[in-house]
Amino acid sequence: METAGAAGQPVLELTGIGKEFGAIRALHGVDMQVFPGEVVGLMGDNGAGKSTLVKIIAGNFRPTHGEIRFDGNTVHFYRPIDARAVGIEVVYQDLALADNLTAAANVFLGRELKRKFGPFAFLDHNAMAVRALELFGELRSETRPYDLVKQMSGGQRQAVAIARTRLSNAKLVMMDEPTAAISVRQVEQVLGLIHRLKEQGVAVMLISHRMPDVFAVCDRVVVMRRGEKRADKSIRDTSPEEVTALITGAKEAA
Amino acid sequence: MAMPLESPISFTNVGRIRWWQRGIFASQTGYVLLALLVLLIAMHFASPYFFTQGNMQNVAKNFSFIAIATLGITFVIITGGIDLSVGSMMCFSAMITSMVMSGLSTPGMPGAFLFVHLAADGKTVVANVPGLILLVSILAGLVVALIGGLVNGFCIAVLGLSPFVTTLGMLSIVRGLGYVVSNGRGSFPGGPDADYFYALTSGDLFGVPAPFIYLLILAAVMAIVLHHTSFGRHVFALGGNEKAAELTGIPVIRVKIKVYVICALAAGLQGIIVSGWLGSAPANMATSYELNVIAAAVIGGANLAGGVGGPLGAIVGCVLLEVIRNGLVLAQVSSYWQQALVGVIIILAVLVDRIRSRIT
Secondary structure, three states: OOOOOOOOOOOOEEEEEEEEEEEEEEEEEEEEEEEEOEEEEEEEOOOHHHHHHHHHOOOOOOEEEEEEEOEEEEEEOEEEEEEOOOOEEEEEOOOOOOOOOOOHHHHHHOOOEEEOOOOOOEEEEHHHHHHHHHHHOOOOOOOOOOOOHHHOOOOHHHHHHHHHHOOOOOEEEEEEEOOOOHHHHHHHHHHHHHHHHHOOOOOEEEEOOHHHHHHOOOOOEEEEOOOOEEEEHHHHHHHHHHHHHHOOOOOOOO | OOOOOOOOOOOOOOOOOOHHHOOHHHOOOHHHHHHHHHHHHHHHHOOOOOOOHHHHHHHHHHHHHHHHHHHHHHHHHOOOOOOOHHHHHHHHHHHHHHHHHHOOOOOOOHHHHHOEOOOOOOOEEEOOOOHHHHHHHHHHHHHHHHHHHHHHHHHHHHHOOOHHHHHHHHHHHHHHHHHHHOOOOOOOOOOOHHHHHHHHHEEEEOOEHHHHHHHHHHHHHHHHHHHHHHHHHHHHHHHHHHHHHHHHOOHHHHHHHHHHHHHHHHHHHHHHHHHHHHHEEOOHHHHHHHHHHHHHHHOOOOOOOOOOHHHHHHHHHHHHHHHHHHHHHOOOOOOHHHHHHHHHHHHHHHHHHHHHHHOO
């Protein structure tokens, strides 16, 4: 599979990104590009700097050094909502769901559909449920919009979190360990969804520990170690063995 | 991928949640409501006076005196916060209202000439515009509550102080200010508009006590706000998972400030109504009422951990407390038992809910 937009303009371009927390250097000199319709696997051991990098792109942290360009423009994110405004969606590892609300309510959290009655705007429960059911259908998840999230299985919760990213026209979707805690069949569904995002020209960044998943869907793999980028290779030019060696440090860089 | 994505989904593995396992039937509010109905029936057989019109009016009036404040604090409790300054706020608002009313009705006081003049006999005070003094004084009482709520909200949402400590401080500050402005004396609503004031606060409409009518209107508004506006949805989300609320772009700070302002305004309004019934606003009015209000909310099913609660629960909690108090009086049990019993009921209500959620 050819990297979809390799000739075009990258949707995300990081130059020299660095982040320090006091005396701790979490990231150093990371350069990276992600193209539209491309699936990039971000791998690395715990503490390698993956999460920090994701949080910088998502607007949770501001980088100490470096520049982020999105869609050709330099961007500065002060809050996660800024990143979302330009078209970056994140599926967080803990999913960021409110257990006491229904599936539909969670999908539309923070961007509820409303109907106007004079000066008042009321929630349009029906429209939200219909749209949520559509999204769950696309994800092949047996999830009822009016069920409470606290009564749901791990896979259903994952589907709710992923359905959220489909509400807007996101250009980049980052998924933090989306396949870590779900069943084999549901992993298959999540990977299927990633393919669908790719077909629609959405760039996907997959943060995962699971080598088979990365090799099943990614076009390119980026390996982080000790806060630095150690490898950035097309999936065809590498192997799980090489990636493992890069993650553990048995092989310094490639 | 082998998985076809377009075919419609079936729910072969996911059953529908049964009607008795969701909504009100699966909530603490539902169980407490059931307990209340049983109690009402038991009371009917225990005392022939219980279901008389006079006693019912009494019960409705008495629980309305804490129920409006309970509606307000329910907002705060749903977000996972707490407001201990409710009792003090009730007193301070009532005090300011009656002081402003008396002040504006006394010719010679600053600003009073705008509102009143002396009649030809040189003694009777006549309002320039009937009802205006009432309006201004009630607004004054609500404005001080609004300021108190804003300070609470600012400290908790912006400065990140703990709600418990902030509102504990506010409890003391507001009570102290009450003593300062009144010099420790009570204040009385007076002047030409006092009659309107009493009619609005302790009067009745076709035999239904006025506070009870306000309560029903406010509860209906609250139900709509909580379940049919995005603000209400955000209040629940905040109590369910504050981090998620923040990540999904909910204006957490603004929602938090709003709930503390709503709570303070409800307390202020409640205080003003209670002072109309008492005929004065003593400086020690509504002391420790915050505990009754929180108890009523918790008995009615609001969860102090956040995420659960509603107007029906708030009212059911208040009614249950009042029916027990009323029942003990009718049964000629020493009123000292009331407080102990309330404590037992708080624990029982939470216990039953815990057992239920373990079973299902």
